[in-house]
Amino acid sequence: MHTYIAKRLLLIIPTLLGAAALVFVIMRVIPGDVALLIFGGDAGGHIDPKQLAAMRQRLGLDQPLWVQFGTWLWGVLRFDFGTSLWTGRPVMEELLIRLPLSLELALAATAVSVIIAIPFGMLAAIRQDTWVDYLVRVVSIGGLAIPSFWVGILCILMLVIFFGWGPPLEFTPPWVDPWANFQMMIWPVVTVGYRYAAVTTRMTRSTMLEVLREDYIRTAWAKGLRERAVVVRHALKNSMLPVITLVGTEFAFLIGGLVVTETVFTLNGVGRFVVDAVAHRDYPVVQALIFLIAFGFVVVNLLVDLTYAWFDPRIRYR
Amino acid sequence: MAVGFRYSYSRTLFIVGVLMVALAAPAAVRAADTPRHGGILLAVIGADPPSLDPHQESTFATMQLVAPLYSTLLQTDPYAYPKIIGDVASEWKISPDGLTYTFKVRPGIRFHDGSPLTAADVKATYDKIITPPEAVRSVRKNAYVAVTGVEAPDASTVVFKLKFPSASLLENLASPWNVIYPKKYLDKDPNHFKLNVVGSGPFKFKSYTRSATFEGERNPDYFVKDRPYLNGYKFFISPETSVRAAAIRSGRAYIEFRDLPNAEVEAIKKQLGDKVAVQQTPMTGQFGIAINNTVKPFTDPRVRKALTLGLDRYTGGKVLFTLTGLRDVGALLRPGTEWGLPDAELQKLPGFGRDMEKNRTEARKLLAEAGFPNGFKVVLKNRNVKLPYQDLAVFAIQEWRRIGIEADHRPLETAAWFADGRDTGSFELIIAPTVEYSDDPDVFLRRYTTGDPENWGRFSSPAIDDLFSRQSRALDHAERRRLVQQLQKVVLENVYYMPGLWWTRNVVHWTKVKNYVAPPNHYSNQKLQDVWLSED
Numbered sequence: 001m002h003t004y005i006a007k008r009l010l011l012i013i014p015t016l017l018g019a020a021a022l023v024f025v026i027m028r029v030i031p032g033d034v035a036l037l038i039f040g041g042d043a044g045g046h047i048d049p050k051q052l053a054a055m056r057q058r059l060g061l062d063q064p065l066w067v068q069f070g071t072w073l074w075g076v077l078r079f080d081f082g083t084s085l086w087t088g089r090p091v092m093e094e095l096l097i098r099l100p101l102s103l104e105l106a107l108a109a110t111a112v113s114v115i116i117a118i119p120f121g122m123l124a125a126i127r128q129d130t131w132v133d134y135l136v137r138v139v140s141i142g143g144l145a146i147p148s149f150w151v152g153i154l155c156i157l158m159l160v161i162f163f164g165w166g167p168p169l170e171f172t173p174p175w176v177d178p179w180a181n182f183q184m185m186i187w188p189v190v191t192v193g194y195r196y197a198a199v200t201t202r203m204t205r206s207t208m209l210e211v212l213r214e215d216y217i218r219t220a221w222a223k224g225l226r227e228r229a230v231v232v233r234h235a236l237k238n239s240m241l242p243v244i245t246l247v248g249t250e251f252a253f254l255i256g257g258l259v260v261t262e263t264v265f266t267l268n269g270v271g272r273f274v275v276d277a278v279a280h281r282d283y284p285v286v287q288a289l290i291f292l293i294a295f296g297f298v299v300v301n302l303l304v305d306l307t308y309a310w311f312d313p314r315i316r317y318r
Numbered sequence: 319m320a321v322g323f324r325y326s327y328s329r330t331l332f333i334v335g336v337l338m339v340a341l342a343a344p345a346a347v348r349a350a351d352t353p354r355h356g357g358i359l360l361a362v363i364g365a366d367p368p369s370l371d372p373h374q375e376s377t378f379a380t381m382q383l384v385a386p387l388y389s390t391l392l393q394t395d396p397y398a399y400p401k402i403i404g405d406v407a408s409e410w411k412i413s414p415d416g417l418t419y420t421f422k423v424r425p426g427i428r429f430h431d432g433s434p435l436t437a438a439d440v441k442a443t444y445d446k447i448i449t450p451p452e453a454v455r456s457v458r459k460n461a462y463v464a465v466t467g468v469e470a471p472d473a474s475t476v477v478f479k480l481k482f483p484s485a486s487l488l489e490n491l492a493s494p495w496n497v498i499y500p501k502k503y504l505d506k507d508p509n510h511f512k513l514n515v516v517g518s519g520p521f522k523f524k525s526y527t528r529s530a531t532f533e534g535e536r537n538p539d540y541f542v543k544d545r546p547y548l549n550g551y552k553f554f555i556s557p558e559t560s561v562r563a564a565a566i567r568s569g570r571a572y573i574e575f576r577d578l579p580n581a582e583v584e585a586i587k588k589q590l591g592d593k594v595a596v597q598q599t600p601m602t603g604q605f606g607i608a609i610n611n612t613v614k615p616f617t618d619p620r621v622r623k624a625l626t627l628g629l630d631r632y633t634g635g636k637v638l639f640t641l642t643g644l645r646d647v648g649a650l651l652r653p654g655t656e657w658g659l660p661d662a663e664l665q666k667l668p669g670f671g672r673d674m675e676k677n678r679t680e681a682r683k684l685l686a687e688a689g690f691p692n693g694f695k696v697v698l699k700n701r702n703v704k705l706p707y708q709d710l711a712v713f714a715i716q717e718w719r720r721i722g723i724e725a726d727h728r729p730l731e732t733a734a735w736f737a738d739g740r741d742t743g744s745f746e747l748i749i750a751p752t753v754e755y756s757d758d759p760d761v762f763l764r765r766y767t768t769g770d771p772e773n774w775g776r777f778s779s780p781a782i783d784d785l786f787s788r789q790s791r792a793l794d795h796a797e798r799r800r801l802v803q804q805l806q807k808v809v810l811e812n813v814y815y816m817p818g819l820w821w822t823r824n825v826v827h828w829t830k831v832k833n834y835v836a837p838p839n840h841y842s843n844q845k846l847q848d849v850w851l852s853e854d
Contacts (some may be wrong), residue, residue, distance in 0.1 A: 036737055054453035085370065097527060156564045164735065166568025169554035170531055175544050233515075266556045268530035276366065276498070276529065279732055318833065 012298050019294035024069050027283050034085045034281040059085050067242050082284035101171050101267040105188055106254035112193030113200050121204025122307040143198025152191040152317060161210035169266045188265045196250055208237040237311055256293040280299045357851035359551040362562040366529045366555050369512035372495040373447050374455040378840045381494060382575050383532045383553055383843035388497030388517035391440060398838040402492045416483030416793055426463040427541040429500050430522045437470035442501035444468045446508055454508045460764060461490045463654045481789050485798055486760035493756055494842045514579040520546035520847040529555055551804035566826055573827035576840045580640045583824045595829050597836040601821035602652055603753030605644055605710050608774035609816055620684040622813035626669030626682035634713050635819055642706035644819035650805045652820060655757050657802050667810045681721040693722025700749040701738045702729035707749050710818055743776055750774045755841040759802045760790050766809050777814040833842055
């Protein structure tokens with residue numbers, strides 16, 4: 001087990017290096033130059049080549065690509081992700097403003113999803129082809145088919161039209177004012193949680209159905225065990241492995257992937273930050289964020305794999 | 319004929335109506351209530367500023383957030399656009415030969431760090447704008463080509479020396495973008511104000527969380543006595559139009575200064591009734607299409623002419639208005655102003671006649687003469703912003719299809735729109751907006767001169783260059799007007815550029831927001847010094 005963990009930890013290094021190199025190359029291949037953008041702005045290109053060269057030098061963009069990449073990597077090793085080319089502020093400072101919000105949203109949406117999805121997915125599987133199953137399937141297909149941002153806009157409009165009330169426009173951390181935080185976060189959590197729960201419910205239902213058809217379950221029924229014991233003790237644990245993978249991957253995705261939901265609910269999260277940085281060709285910010293998001297994915301995957309060991313003793317003993 | 323008469327009659331009525339509303343609105347907004355001190359003005363804004371330095375930016379996102387924190391040398395009268403009044407300058411005089419402008423700086427003005435604002439600060443500010451140091455961007459430096467130098471002979475006198483008389487220098491010195499910075503910070507780092515704010519305006523900087531909020535608080539030492547009325551202001555940043563509209567509807571915000579689409583405005587009015595007011599104003603902004611004059615087949619004037627003849631702008635104004643606010647048909651300067659071309663003159667120009675069947679027939683004939691009897695295919699590049707960029711493009715594409723031109727719409731994200739379009743000239747046709755803070759011809763027409771960085775179409779006409787230079791120096795108003803109108807005709811007769819439609823904006827606010835008069839642009843009158851709230 002220890003060797004397995006050590007191997008997995010070592011594998012993180014090439015994975016992150018690969019991700020960093022890929023993002024570095026992509027950002028420089030796509031059209032658009034941060035120096036040109038800083039001078040060009042919205043108004044037009046008042047661009048003097050001398051000024052442009054001086055700006056590139058100031059931003060360190062006149063260096064060969066491998067030097068730029070090396071400098072950046074050396075900084076990362078010292079936990080220095082550089083400064084934004086656009087704002088001049090340290091990337092970590094900018095990120096730390098947004099991370100609590102994104103983490104709260106991801107955690108809360110995951111909690112909502114798991115709380116809804118596992119019992120309803122199980123129920124639909126156990127009561128396959130009954131009205132309960134049909135209802136769960138219809139609601140979960142709805143969650144997959146309807147875009148989250150549309151549900152979000154609908155939520156806001158319903159609140160405004162029927163109650164003359166709208167969610168706050170500014171994030172307040174829960175430790176500062178829990179009620180203000182709740183008023184703002186409940187709507188995106190429900191919106192994101194619904195889609196997330198829909199995906200997880202369908203996964204739970206299908207894996208549960210598979211497991212319920214296994215020989216050892218048939219044996220359990222034949223032994224005369226009660227339904228609760230068969231489902232919870234024998235079937236549930238084994239049907240959870242793909243669900244855990246899904247929950248882990250979705251959680252990591254939620255931290256940086258909720259651009260549209262963040263926009264709809266005026267949430268200043270990591271997703272919007274990434275998109276803004278790409279639009280401004282703010283290389284250090286994009287590189288740092290993609291690197292950290294990749295790191296998040298890798299860590300969550302590792303945790304998921306370790307959880308497997310708890311659910312499946314065969315992995316533990318291997 | 320009857321149709322023509324009916325149209326011009328209704329149009330006249332419409333114009334009279336608009337004028338009455340425009341004249342009445344400021345008076346209504348400046349209601350005779352007693353101003354009340356206190357309260358925080360809550361506003362929503364659709365974008366995050368690229369930086370906080372207005373000298374280096376050209377987006378309303380920068381202007382609206384920081385304007386209340388700064389002073390300018392001159393300013394546009396908040397209640398009477400385009401009249402120019404002093405801000406930091408208490409008085410000024412122009413020498414008889416028009417080559418020397420002398421300004422007196424008001425005594426007793428202090429920056430928010432406590433230091434006094436003197437003529438040296440004004441000089442340092444304008445030196446940065448007119449002759450920026452290396453690696454410092456100055457968006458509007460070309461507006462000051464007539465200025466040879468700025469001098470500060472004593473602490474309260476600023477002198478602008480010119481090499482030739484300028485018809486627009488005062489307008490340019492009243493630009494809301496030219497905020498005055500303390501010299502001592504500029505000396506250390508001319509980019510200091512991209513991230514920091516030290517102004518002398520009615521409000522002091524309080525906080526800024528990127529992509530979220532921007533706040534200012536009352537400056538108790540502001541040089542105008544008993545101002546500002548508000549304790550502060552706070553902007554919530556949200557790029558989603560429906561979210562900003564919902565914020566107004568729910569009372570989470572009291573005003574949206576830029577523009578909300580008509581459909582949202584109607585919904586807000588329906589729900590809130592007389593709790594809200596809408597100030598609809600024409601805009602000093604036009605969305606049109608730049609033609610790359612250096613690539614075939616657009617080097618042929620017949621092809622360019624066919625393109626503009628194929629656009630039914632009058633129908634476009636009706637169709638696009640409710641969606642986008644684009645409505646008025648005009649030339650290169652705002653219709654209805656002293657500089658705009660009169661309707662009768664405009665209609666003689668290609669693409670502005672009202673008989674569309676005749677226009678399209680002529681367009682097809684020109685295309686056939688140019689060797690394209692079956693039309694041709696072209697790429698129309700655009701910014702991937704829906705309102706009003708993409709709506710205008712979709713409209714133009716449908717129109718051109720009727721004369722056999724198949725345009726492939728290619729929306730690009732903003733960075734690529736600059737880099738793979740405007741800046742490099744790698745386009746055939748591209749949506750090219752023109753939005754300025756003033757109607758002045760120097761501000762609007764420079765982009766049609768040879769080699770100007772904003773001459774997206776990369777054309778060169780000695781006639782245009784000459785007319786621009788002459789109007790810029792013409793101190794006789796009537797003469798300048800004649801030259802400006804002539805210049806517009808040269809551009810449009812040769813179809814170097816295709817104007818689309820002029821923009822109209824809706825400023826929606828709760829009626830408790832008092833004393834804000836929306837000017838015809840979303841840059842000026844943003845200092846909020848006279849704005850007050852009748853209740854919290």
